[in-house]
Amino acid sequence: MHSSLHSSSQQGPSEQGSSHRSDISQQISAVPLREYKGGLLIAVKATLVRDLTLLLRRRGEVLNPLVFFALVITLFPIAISPDPELLAVIAPGLLWVAALLAALLSLDSLFRSDYDDGSLEQLLLAPQPLAALSLAKVAVHWLLTGLPLALMAPILGIMLALPAGSYGVLALSLALGTASLSLIGAIGAALTVGLARGGVLLSLLVLPLYIPVLIFGAGAVQAAILGDGVGAHLAILGALLAASLMLAPWAIAASLRISING
Amino acid sequence: MSLCLQARQLACERDDRWLFQGLDLDIRSGEIVRIEGPNGSGKTSLLKILSGQLSDYQGELFWNGAAMKDVREHFLANLLYLGHAPGIKTGLSPLENLAWYQALSGTSSNDKDSEEQCLDALESVGLAGFEEVPAGQLSAGQQRRVALARLKLTPRALWVLDEPFTAIDRHGVAALEKQLVDHAKAGGCVLVTTHHALTASPLLRHIALG
Numbered sequence: 306m307h308s309s310l311h312s313s314s315q316q317g318p319s320e321q322g323s324s325h326r327s328d329i330s331q332q333i334s335a336v337p338l339r340e341y342k343g344g345l346l347i348a349v350k351a352t353l354v355r356d357l358t359l360l361l362r363r364r365g366e367v368l369n370p371l372v373f374f375a376l377v378i379t380l381f382p383i384a385i386s387p388d389p390e391l392l393a394v395i396a397p398g399l400l401w402v403a404a405l406l407a408a409l410l411s412l413d414s415l416f417r418s419d420y421d422d423g424s425l426e427q428l429l430l431a432p433q434p435l436a437a438l439s440l441a442k443v444a445v446h447w448l449l450t451g452l453p454l455a456l457m458a459p460i461l462g463i464m465l466a467l468p469a470g471s472y473g474v475l476a477l478s479l480a481l482g483t484a485s486l487s488l489i490g491a492i493g494a495a496l497t498v499g500l501a502r503g504g505v506l507l508s509l510l511v512l513p514l515y516i517p518v519l520i521f522g523a524g525a526v527q528a529a530i531l532g533d534g535v536g537a538h539l540a541i542l543g544a545l546l547a548a549s550l551m552l553a554p555w556a557i558a559a560s561l562r563i564s565i566n567g
Numbered sequence: 568m569s570l571c572l573q574a575r576q577l578a579c580e581r582d583d584r585w586l587f588q589g590l591d592l593d594i595r596s597g598e599i600v601r602i603e604g605p606n607g608s609g610k611t612s613l614l615k616i617l618s619g620q621l622s623d624y625q626g627e628l629f630w631n632g633a634a635m636k637d638v639r640e641h642f643l644a645n646l647l648y649l650g651h652a653p654g655i656k657t658g659l660s661p662l663e664n665l666a667w668y669q670a671l672s673g674t675s676s677n678d679k680d681s682e683e684q685c686l687d688a689l690e691s692v693g694l695a696g697f698e699e700v701p702a703g704q705l706s707a708g709q710q711r712r713v714a715l716a717r718l719k720l721t722p723r724a725l726w727v728l729d730e731p732f733t734a735i736d737r738h739g740v741a742a743l744e745k746q747l748v749d750h751a752k753a754g755g756c757v758l759v760t761t762h763h764a765l766t767a768s769p770l771l772r773h774i775a776l777g
Contacts, residue, residue, distance in 0.1 A: 338570055338631075338724055339644050344673030351670030359658045423652025429620065431671040432643040566623055 348433045349441045356445040359418075366414060367449050370407035374454055377403040378461040389466035396465035397526035400475060401482075404454045405519055408483055411450045412490040413507055415442065416498040416561065425498070429565055436554035439561065443491045443553075451483025471529035474539075481542040482522040488546075488553035489514045495560035518545055569596040570631060570645065570724050570756055572617065577626035579612050586612055587776055590626070596724070599747055599757040599771045608777030610760040611651060611729055617758060618648045618727045647723035649731055653714035657703030661689055661713045664702060665720055672721045688720040689713070693739065708734040718746060725756050732763040 360367055381399055382392055419425040428438055458479050459472040467475065493511040497503030525538035577590040586609030594600050594617075602610050615621040617628070619639060628635035630642045655664050665685040689698055692712040702710055711734050718726065726747075732740050744766060747757045751770045765771060 338641075344670075347670050347673065351667050355656070355659065355663070355667045358663065359656060362658050418656075421652070422656060423650050423654035424656060426620065426648070426650050426652075427654045427668070427671070430618065430643055430646065430648050432640055432673075433671065562622075566621055 345433050345437055348431060349437055352428075352438055352441040353445060356442055357448070360445065360449050366411075367453075370411040370450050371453055371457060373410060374403050374407040374457060375461060377406075378464060382464060392466045393468055393530070396462060396467045397471075397475070397523045397530065399465060400458050400462060400467075401479070401519055401523040401526070404458060404479055404483065405486060405515055407454055408450055408486045409490065409508060409511065409515075411446070412487075412494045412511070413497075413504050415446055415491055415494040416564075417494075420498045420564070425561065426565065429561060435558040435561065439491065439495070439557040440554045443487050443557070446491070447484050447487040451487055452480060454483055455479035467526075468530050471526055474529035474535050475526050478522045478525040478535075478539060478542060481539065481546055482518045485518050485542070485546045485549045486515060488549035488557075489518075492553055492556045492560055495557045495564060497564075498561070499564040518542065521545070569754065571595050571629075572725065572756070572758075573629040573632075574617065575627045575629070577613075577616065577624060577628075579609060579616060579621075579624045581609070581612065592617075592774070594756055594758060596754045596756055597751050597770060599751045599759065599765075599768065600774060601765060601771060602758070602760045602774050602776060604776035610776060613776065614648075614727055614729050614758065614760060618646060619643065620648075645724045646727065647717060647721055647725070648727045649714055649717070649729065651729050651733075653710050655702050655710045655713050657701065657710075659702060660699045661694060661702055661705070661716070662686070662698045664713055665689065665716060668717055669720060684720060685716075688716040691719050692716045706734075708736060708739070711735055712739065715743065718750075724754070726750060726758065728757065728759045728761075730760055730762075732761050 378400065381395075385391065385395075416425060419428065429435060431438060455476050458475050459467075462472055462475055490507075490511050493507045496510065497507045500506065521538050521541045525535045525542065528535045528538055572592070572594040574590060574592040577592070578588040579586045590613075602613060604610050612621060616624045619628075619635060619642060630638050635642060655661075656667075659667075662682070662685055665688060666681070669681055669685065686695075686698060689695065692715050694709060694712055694716070697705060697709065702713060705713070711731075715731065715735075731743060735743065740763065747759065748768055748770060751757055759765075
Protein backbone atom coordinates (compact mmCIF):
# COMPACT_ATOMS: atom_id res chain seq x y z
CA MET A 306 0.00 0.00 0.00
CA HIS A 307 1.23 3.43 -0.79
CA SER A 308 0.49 6.40 1.32
CA SER A 309 0.58 9.90 0.02
CA LEU A 310 1.32 13.23 1.54
CA HIS A 311 -0.81 16.28 1.23
CA SER A 312 1.70 18.55 -0.32
CA SER A 313 -0.21 21.68 0.60
CA SER A 314 0.39 21.08 4.26
CA GLN A 315 4.07 20.55 3.81
CA GLN A 316 5.23 23.88 2.64
CA GLY A 317 3.26 25.70 5.29
CA PRO A 318 5.39 28.02 7.29
CA SER A 319 7.91 29.17 4.76
CA GLU A 320 5.19 31.01 2.86
CA GLN A 321 2.15 31.55 5.00
CA GLY A 322 4.12 31.82 8.20
CA SER A 323 6.38 34.58 6.97
CA SER A 324 4.27 37.24 8.66
CA HIS A 325 5.04 35.98 12.13
CA ARG A 326 8.56 34.85 11.33
CA SER A 327 10.07 38.23 12.22
CA ASP A 328 8.61 38.54 15.70
CA ILE A 329 9.57 34.94 16.45
CA SER A 330 13.19 35.48 15.63
CA GLN A 331 13.32 38.21 18.24
CA GLN A 332 12.01 35.91 20.89
CA ILE A 333 14.03 32.88 20.03
CA SER A 334 16.50 33.45 22.84
CA ALA A 335 13.77 32.43 25.30
CA VAL A 336 14.47 28.75 24.68
CA PRO A 337 18.20 28.63 24.06
CA LEU A 338 19.68 25.53 22.52
CA ARG A 339 21.70 23.65 25.08
CA GLU A 340 25.01 21.95 24.79
CA TYR A 341 25.34 18.51 26.32
CA LYS A 342 26.61 19.31 29.80
CA GLY A 343 27.71 15.92 31.03
CA GLY A 344 26.26 15.10 34.40
CA LEU A 345 26.86 11.40 33.87
CA LEU A 346 27.60 10.74 37.53
CA ILE A 347 24.42 12.48 38.62
CA ALA A 348 22.37 10.44 36.18
CA VAL A 349 24.01 7.14 37.16
CA LYS A 350 23.54 7.88 40.85
CA ALA A 351 19.90 8.84 40.34
CA THR A 352 19.29 5.63 38.40
CA LEU A 353 20.88 3.58 41.20
CA VAL A 354 18.73 5.31 43.82
CA ARG A 355 15.58 4.95 41.71
CA ASP A 356 16.01 1.24 41.03
CA LEU A 357 16.99 0.46 44.61
CA THR A 358 13.93 2.31 45.91
CA LEU A 359 11.66 0.54 43.44
CA LEU A 360 12.95 -2.93 44.25
CA LEU A 361 12.98 -2.37 47.99
CA ARG A 362 9.30 -1.42 47.73
CA ARG A 363 8.52 -4.65 45.89
CA ARG A 364 10.22 -6.98 48.34
CA GLY A 365 8.52 -10.07 46.93
CA GLU A 366 10.51 -9.74 43.74
CA VAL A 367 13.77 -9.47 45.68
CA LEU A 368 12.94 -12.40 47.95
CA ASN A 369 11.84 -14.74 45.13
CA PRO A 370 15.31 -15.91 44.02
CA LEU A 371 16.48 -16.23 47.63
CA VAL A 372 13.49 -18.40 48.56
CA PHE A 373 14.05 -20.51 45.44
CA PHE A 374 17.70 -21.00 46.39
CA ALA A 375 16.83 -22.01 49.95
CA LEU A 376 14.06 -24.40 48.80
CA VAL A 377 16.23 -26.24 46.28
CA ILE A 378 19.08 -26.70 48.74
CA THR A 379 16.70 -27.87 51.49
CA LEU A 380 15.13 -30.50 49.25
CA PHE A 381 18.35 -32.17 48.13
CA PRO A 382 19.38 -33.80 51.44
CA ILE A 383 15.80 -35.05 51.80
CA ALA A 384 15.69 -36.51 48.30
CA ILE A 385 19.20 -37.97 48.07
CA SER A 386 20.47 -38.96 51.47
CA PRO A 387 21.33 -37.28 54.73
CA ASP A 388 24.79 -38.91 54.62
CA PRO A 389 27.24 -36.04 55.28
CA GLU A 390 30.08 -37.64 53.29
CA LEU A 391 28.00 -38.00 50.14
CA LEU A 392 26.51 -34.51 50.52
CA ALA A 393 29.91 -32.93 51.06
CA VAL A 394 31.05 -34.26 47.68
CA ILE A 395 28.15 -32.79 45.73
CA ALA A 396 27.68 -29.65 47.84
CA PRO A 397 29.90 -27.22 45.84
CA GLY A 398 28.24 -28.09 42.55
CA LEU A 399 24.75 -28.07 44.04
CA LEU A 400 25.15 -24.70 45.70
CA TRP A 401 26.55 -23.17 42.56
CA VAL A 402 23.92 -24.60 40.21
CA ALA A 403 21.08 -23.54 42.51
CA ALA A 404 22.51 -20.01 42.88
CA LEU A 405 22.97 -19.75 39.10
CA LEU A 406 19.38 -20.78 38.41
CA ALA A 407 18.10 -18.41 41.09
CA ALA A 408 19.98 -15.55 39.45
CA LEU A 409 18.64 -16.59 36.05
CA LEU A 410 15.06 -16.58 37.38
CA SER A 411 15.30 -12.95 38.42
CA LEU A 412 16.74 -11.70 35.12
CA ASP A 413 13.55 -11.45 33.11
CA SER A 414 12.23 -8.57 35.21
CA LEU A 415 15.42 -6.52 34.84
CA PHE A 416 14.17 -4.30 31.99
CA ARG A 417 10.60 -5.56 31.71
CA SER A 418 8.77 -2.97 33.81
CA ASP A 419 10.79 -0.13 32.29
CA TYR A 420 9.85 -1.39 28.85
CA ASP A 421 6.17 -1.67 29.73
CA ASP A 422 5.74 1.78 31.26
CA GLY A 423 7.79 3.67 28.69
CA SER A 424 10.69 4.71 30.90
CA LEU A 425 13.05 2.57 28.82
CA GLU A 426 12.39 4.89 25.85
CA GLN A 427 13.26 7.81 28.07
CA LEU A 428 16.43 6.08 29.22
CA LEU A 429 17.46 5.59 25.60
CA LEU A 430 16.79 9.25 24.84
CA ALA A 431 18.88 10.53 27.72
CA PRO A 432 21.94 12.39 26.47
CA GLN A 433 24.16 10.30 28.73
CA PRO A 434 25.74 7.11 27.34
CA LEU A 435 23.24 4.25 27.60
CA ALA A 436 25.99 1.77 28.51
CA ALA A 437 26.70 3.62 31.77
CA LEU A 438 23.04 3.92 32.69
CA SER A 439 22.36 0.25 32.02
CA LEU A 440 25.44 -0.64 34.08
CA ALA A 441 23.75 1.15 36.99
CA LYS A 442 20.66 -1.01 36.53
CA VAL A 443 22.76 -4.18 36.45
CA ALA A 444 24.61 -3.07 39.59
CA VAL A 445 21.30 -2.80 41.42
CA HIS A 446 20.31 -6.25 40.19
CA TRP A 447 23.55 -7.72 41.56
CA LEU A 448 23.26 -5.86 44.87
CA LEU A 449 19.78 -7.26 45.48
CA THR A 450 20.20 -10.72 43.92
CA GLY A 451 23.80 -11.87 43.56
CA LEU A 452 25.14 -10.43 46.77
CA PRO A 453 22.34 -11.80 49.00
CA LEU A 454 22.74 -15.20 47.30
CA ALA A 455 26.46 -15.15 48.06
CA LEU A 456 25.84 -14.19 51.69
CA MET A 457 23.15 -16.84 52.09
CA ALA A 458 25.14 -19.69 50.54
CA PRO A 459 27.36 -20.46 53.59
CA ILE A 460 24.28 -20.91 55.77
CA LEU A 461 22.81 -23.36 53.26
CA GLY A 462 26.23 -24.96 53.03
CA ILE A 463 25.86 -26.06 56.65
CA MET A 464 22.77 -28.05 55.65
CA LEU A 465 24.80 -29.84 52.98
CA ALA A 466 27.60 -30.60 55.48
CA LEU A 467 30.04 -28.50 53.51
CA PRO A 468 33.47 -29.02 55.12
CA ALA A 469 34.68 -26.19 57.31
CA GLY A 470 37.20 -23.89 55.72
CA SER A 471 35.41 -23.60 52.41
CA TYR A 472 32.66 -21.20 53.50
CA GLY A 473 34.64 -18.05 52.84
CA VAL A 474 35.66 -19.25 49.38
CA LEU A 475 32.05 -20.22 48.61
CA ALA A 476 30.76 -16.73 49.44
CA LEU A 477 33.62 -14.99 47.64
CA SER A 478 33.36 -17.15 44.51
CA LEU A 479 29.60 -16.57 44.38
CA ALA A 480 29.97 -12.82 44.89
CA LEU A 481 32.47 -12.61 42.02
CA GLY A 482 30.58 -15.09 39.87
CA THR A 483 27.09 -13.67 40.26
CA ALA A 484 28.38 -10.25 39.22
CA SER A 485 29.46 -11.78 35.90
CA LEU A 486 26.15 -13.65 35.72
CA SER A 487 24.18 -10.40 36.18
CA LEU A 488 26.21 -8.64 33.48
CA ILE A 489 25.99 -11.47 30.95
CA GLY A 490 22.36 -12.16 31.78
CA ALA A 491 21.44 -8.52 31.28
CA ILE A 492 22.47 -8.83 27.62
CA GLY A 493 19.94 -11.62 27.19
CA ALA A 494 17.32 -9.72 29.19
CA ALA A 495 17.84 -6.66 26.98
CA LEU A 496 17.52 -8.74 23.81
CA THR A 497 14.31 -10.43 24.90
CA VAL A 498 12.59 -7.51 26.62
CA GLY A 499 10.47 -6.77 23.55
CA LEU A 500 9.10 -10.31 23.39
CA ALA A 501 5.91 -11.20 25.21
CA ARG A 502 7.24 -14.49 26.56
CA GLY A 503 10.97 -14.14 26.39
CA GLY A 504 11.76 -16.15 29.51
CA VAL A 505 12.63 -19.46 27.85
CA LEU A 506 14.57 -17.80 25.06
CA LEU A 507 16.47 -15.79 27.63
CA SER A 508 17.58 -18.98 29.42
CA LEU A 509 18.66 -20.59 26.15
CA LEU A 510 20.64 -17.52 25.13
CA VAL A 511 22.36 -17.01 28.42
CA LEU A 512 23.02 -20.49 29.82
CA PRO A 513 25.89 -21.40 27.44
CA LEU A 514 27.65 -18.19 28.46
CA TYR A 515 27.15 -19.06 32.13
CA ILE A 516 29.05 -22.34 31.89
CA PRO A 517 32.62 -20.98 32.29
CA VAL A 518 31.53 -19.06 35.40
CA LEU A 519 29.91 -22.21 36.79
CA ILE A 520 32.98 -24.38 36.13
CA PHE A 521 35.45 -22.05 37.82
CA GLY A 522 33.05 -21.07 40.61
CA ALA A 523 32.28 -24.63 41.66
CA GLY A 524 35.92 -25.50 41.02
CA ALA A 525 37.08 -22.89 43.53
CA VAL A 526 34.91 -24.36 46.29
CA GLN A 527 35.99 -27.90 45.38
CA ALA A 528 39.63 -26.84 45.55
CA ALA A 529 39.06 -25.25 48.97
CA ILE A 530 37.57 -28.53 50.26
CA LEU A 531 40.49 -30.57 48.91
CA GLY A 532 42.94 -28.09 50.40
CA ASP A 533 44.35 -27.03 47.02
CA GLY A 534 45.10 -23.42 46.23
CA VAL A 535 41.97 -21.50 45.31
CA GLY A 536 43.87 -18.49 43.94
CA ALA A 537 43.84 -19.64 40.35
CA HIS A 538 40.08 -20.27 40.28
CA LEU A 539 39.26 -16.99 41.94
CA ALA A 540 41.65 -15.16 39.62
CA ILE A 541 39.87 -16.59 36.59
CA LEU A 542 36.48 -15.64 38.07
CA GLY A 543 37.89 -12.14 38.55
CA ALA A 544 39.15 -12.10 34.99
CA LEU A 545 35.71 -13.19 33.71
CA LEU A 546 34.16 -10.38 35.73
CA ALA A 547 36.64 -7.84 34.37
CA ALA A 548 35.93 -8.97 30.82
CA SER A 549 32.15 -8.79 31.33
CA LEU A 550 32.48 -5.36 32.93
CA MET A 551 34.37 -4.15 29.89
CA LEU A 552 32.19 -5.66 27.19
CA ALA A 553 28.71 -6.31 28.60
CA PRO A 554 27.58 -2.65 29.04
CA TRP A 555 28.06 -1.97 25.33
CA ALA A 556 26.31 -5.19 24.39
CA ILE A 557 23.42 -4.37 26.76
CA ALA A 558 23.08 -0.88 25.27
CA ALA A 559 23.10 -2.24 21.71
CA SER A 560 20.57 -4.96 22.62
CA LEU A 561 18.23 -2.43 24.21
CA ARG A 562 18.33 -0.32 21.05
CA ILE A 563 17.50 -3.39 18.96
CA SER A 564 14.60 -4.30 21.25
CA ILE A 565 13.14 -0.80 21.14
CA ASN A 566 13.47 -0.77 17.36
CA GLY A 567 11.38 -3.90 16.93
CA MET B 568 20.12 30.48 17.62
CA SER B 569 17.15 28.88 16.00
CA LEU B 570 16.59 25.20 15.63
CA CYS B 571 15.83 23.29 12.53
CA LEU B 572 14.97 19.64 12.09
CA GLN B 573 14.88 18.43 8.52
CA ALA B 574 14.03 15.15 6.92
CA ARG B 575 14.76 14.27 3.32
CA GLN B 576 13.10 11.46 1.36
CA LEU B 577 12.01 9.71 4.52
CA ALA B 578 10.42 6.31 3.99
CA CYS B 579 9.38 3.67 6.45
CA GLU B 580 8.21 0.15 5.76
CA ARG B 581 6.35 -2.03 8.24
CA ASP B 582 5.31 -5.60 7.46
CA ASP B 583 5.71 -5.18 3.68
CA ARG B 584 3.63 -2.02 3.74
CA TRP B 585 4.95 1.49 3.18
CA LEU B 586 3.79 3.75 5.99
CA PHE B 587 5.12 6.75 4.13
CA GLN B 588 7.49 7.37 1.25
CA GLY B 589 9.43 10.35 -0.02
CA LEU B 590 8.57 12.50 2.96
CA ASP B 591 10.35 15.87 3.10
CA LEU B 592 10.00 17.86 6.28
CA ASP B 593 11.30 21.16 7.57
CA ILE B 594 10.53 21.91 11.17
CA ARG B 595 11.76 25.19 12.55
CA SER B 596 11.59 27.37 15.62
CA GLY B 597 8.22 28.85 16.41
CA GLU B 598 6.14 26.10 14.88
CA ILE B 599 3.62 23.62 16.12
CA VAL B 600 3.54 20.76 13.67
CA ARG B 601 0.64 18.41 14.00
CA ILE B 602 0.91 15.01 12.37
CA GLU B 603 -2.48 13.69 11.33
CA GLY B 604 -3.71 10.43 9.99
CA PRO B 605 -5.94 7.49 10.76
CA ASN B 606 -4.95 4.79 13.23
CA GLY B 607 -2.05 2.74 11.98
CA SER B 608 -0.92 5.33 9.44
CA GLY B 609 2.54 5.60 10.99
CA LYS B 610 2.27 8.70 13.18
CA THR B 611 4.07 7.15 16.12
CA SER B 612 6.68 5.58 13.84
CA LEU B 613 7.33 8.97 12.27
CA LEU B 614 7.71 10.61 15.68
CA LYS B 615 10.07 7.86 16.78
CA ILE B 616 12.15 8.27 13.66
CA LEU B 617 12.27 12.03 14.07
CA SER B 618 13.26 11.70 17.71
CA GLY B 619 16.08 9.32 16.84
CA GLN B 620 14.64 6.15 18.36
CA LEU B 621 13.98 4.08 15.28
CA SER B 622 16.83 3.40 12.92
CA ASP B 623 14.80 1.19 10.60
CA TYR B 624 13.99 3.76 7.92
CA GLN B 625 15.27 5.16 4.64
CA GLY B 626 16.17 8.76 4.02
CA GLU B 627 18.16 11.30 5.94
CA LEU B 628 17.69 13.47 8.99
CA PHE B 629 19.41 16.78 9.63
CA TRP B 630 19.62 18.72 12.85
CA ASN B 631 20.56 22.38 12.35
CA GLY B 632 22.01 21.46 8.99
CA ALA B 633 24.27 18.67 10.19
CA ALA B 634 23.60 14.98 9.65
CA MET B 635 21.77 13.55 12.65
CA LYS B 636 24.26 10.79 13.39
CA ASP B 637 27.06 13.33 13.83
CA VAL B 638 25.18 15.59 16.24
CA ARG B 639 23.03 13.08 18.08
CA GLU B 640 24.27 14.17 21.50
CA HIS B 641 23.43 17.82 20.84
CA PHE B 642 20.05 16.81 19.45
CA LEU B 643 19.19 14.67 22.47
CA ALA B 644 20.24 17.47 24.83
CA ASN B 645 17.56 19.64 23.23
CA LEU B 646 14.81 17.07 22.84
CA LEU B 647 11.93 16.30 25.12
CA TYR B 648 9.99 13.25 23.99
CA LEU B 649 6.79 12.12 25.66
CA GLY B 650 5.68 8.80 24.27
CA HIS B 651 2.48 6.85 24.19
CA ALA B 652 3.29 5.31 27.58
CA PRO B 653 3.79 8.06 30.13
CA GLY B 654 7.10 6.69 31.44
CA ILE B 655 5.98 7.04 35.03
CA LYS B 656 6.97 4.41 37.60
CA THR B 657 3.91 3.37 39.56
CA GLY B 658 6.03 2.36 42.54
CA LEU B 659 7.48 5.84 42.94
CA SER B 660 5.83 9.07 43.98
CA PRO B 661 5.42 11.84 41.38
CA LEU B 662 8.21 13.74 43.09
CA GLU B 663 10.62 10.79 42.86
CA ASN B 664 9.66 10.23 39.24
CA LEU B 665 10.44 13.81 38.34
CA ALA B 666 13.68 13.77 40.36
CA TRP B 667 14.98 10.94 38.18
CA TYR B 668 14.06 12.75 34.98
CA GLN B 669 15.72 15.86 36.30
CA ALA B 670 18.91 13.93 37.05
CA LEU B 671 18.86 12.51 33.51
CA SER B 672 18.72 16.07 32.23
CA GLY B 673 21.85 16.85 34.25
CA THR B 674 20.51 18.61 37.34
CA SER B 675 21.63 17.19 40.66
CA SER B 676 18.78 15.75 42.66
CA ASN B 677 20.43 16.76 45.94
CA ASP B 678 20.04 20.36 45.02
CA LYS B 679 17.54 22.27 47.19
CA ASP B 680 16.39 24.17 44.10
CA SER B 681 15.74 21.02 42.15
CA GLU B 682 13.11 19.78 44.59
CA GLU B 683 11.56 23.23 44.53
CA GLN B 684 11.41 23.04 40.73
CA CYS B 685 9.80 19.60 40.84
CA LEU B 686 7.16 20.86 43.27
CA ASP B 687 6.51 23.89 41.06
CA ALA B 688 6.17 21.73 37.99
CA LEU B 689 3.72 19.40 39.75
CA GLU B 690 1.70 22.36 40.96
CA SER B 691 1.54 23.75 37.43
CA VAL B 692 -0.15 20.56 36.21
CA GLY B 693 -2.60 20.61 39.08
CA LEU B 694 -1.04 17.89 41.20
CA ALA B 695 -0.30 19.95 44.30
CA GLY B 696 -0.96 17.72 47.28
CA PHE B 697 -0.21 14.51 45.35
CA GLU B 698 3.59 14.85 45.46
CA GLU B 699 4.18 11.95 47.83
CA VAL B 700 1.34 9.63 46.78
CA PRO B 701 2.59 6.53 44.93
CA ALA B 702 1.92 7.12 41.25
CA GLY B 703 0.15 3.75 41.08
CA GLN B 704 -2.69 5.21 43.15
CA LEU B 705 -3.18 8.13 40.75
CA SER B 706 -5.66 8.01 37.88
CA ALA B 707 -4.50 7.60 34.28
CA GLY B 708 -5.03 11.30 33.66
CA GLN B 709 -3.05 12.24 36.73
CA GLN B 710 -0.19 9.97 35.69
CA ARG B 711 -0.21 11.63 32.30
CA ARG B 712 -0.05 14.98 34.07
CA VAL B 713 3.05 13.87 35.97
CA ALA B 714 4.68 13.17 32.61
CA LEU B 715 3.49 16.54 31.28
CA ALA B 716 5.06 18.26 34.28
CA ARG B 717 8.38 17.56 32.55
CA LEU B 718 7.48 20.15 29.92
CA LYS B 719 7.87 22.79 32.58
CA LEU B 720 10.60 21.06 34.54
CA THR B 721 13.07 20.42 31.73
CA PRO B 722 13.46 23.38 29.40
CA ARG B 723 14.11 21.91 25.96
CA ALA B 724 13.67 23.58 22.60
CA LEU B 725 12.13 20.67 20.70
CA TRP B 726 9.07 18.90 22.08
CA VAL B 727 7.97 15.67 20.48
CA LEU B 728 4.64 14.64 21.97
CA ASP B 729 2.80 11.46 21.05
CA GLU B 730 -0.89 11.79 21.95
CA PRO B 731 -0.25 14.11 24.92
CA PHE B 732 -3.98 14.78 25.42
CA THR B 733 -4.84 11.16 26.23
CA ALA B 734 -6.84 10.89 29.45
CA ILE B 735 -6.54 14.62 30.17
CA ASP B 736 -9.73 16.47 31.16
CA ARG B 737 -11.13 19.40 29.21
CA HIS B 738 -9.62 22.00 31.46
CA GLY B 739 -6.21 20.35 31.25
CA VAL B 740 -6.44 20.14 27.46
CA ALA B 741 -6.97 23.90 27.21
CA ALA B 742 -4.03 24.57 29.52
CA LEU B 743 -1.78 22.20 27.59
CA GLU B 744 -2.78 23.76 24.28
CA LYS B 745 -1.87 27.16 25.64
CA GLN B 746 1.44 25.76 26.84
CA LEU B 747 2.22 24.45 23.35
CA VAL B 748 1.43 27.82 21.77
CA ASP B 749 3.48 29.67 24.38
CA HIS B 750 6.41 27.37 23.75
CA ALA B 751 6.24 27.97 20.01
CA LYS B 752 5.90 31.72 20.54
CA ALA B 753 8.99 31.67 22.71
CA GLY B 754 10.95 30.17 19.83
CA GLY B 755 10.55 26.53 20.70
CA CYS B 756 9.18 23.90 18.42
CA VAL B 757 6.44 21.33 18.99
CA LEU B 758 5.82 18.15 17.06
CA VAL B 759 2.58 16.54 18.11
CA THR B 760 0.16 13.78 17.16
CA THR B 761 -3.36 13.96 18.46
CA HIS B 762 -6.91 13.10 17.48
CA HIS B 763 -8.04 16.08 19.48
CA ALA B 764 -9.03 19.20 17.48
CA LEU B 765 -6.45 21.88 18.15
CA THR B 766 -7.50 25.52 18.13
CA ALA B 767 -6.38 27.20 14.92
CA SER B 768 -3.28 29.29 15.35
CA PRO B 769 -0.96 30.94 12.84
CA LEU B 770 1.83 28.84 14.33
CA LEU B 771 0.00 25.57 13.68
CA ARG B 772 0.84 23.46 10.65
CA HIS B 773 -0.47 20.06 9.57
CA ILE B 774 1.17 17.08 8.04
CA ALA B 775 -1.19 14.35 6.88
CA LEU B 776 -0.17 10.73 6.63
CA GLY B 777 -2.09 7.85 5.15
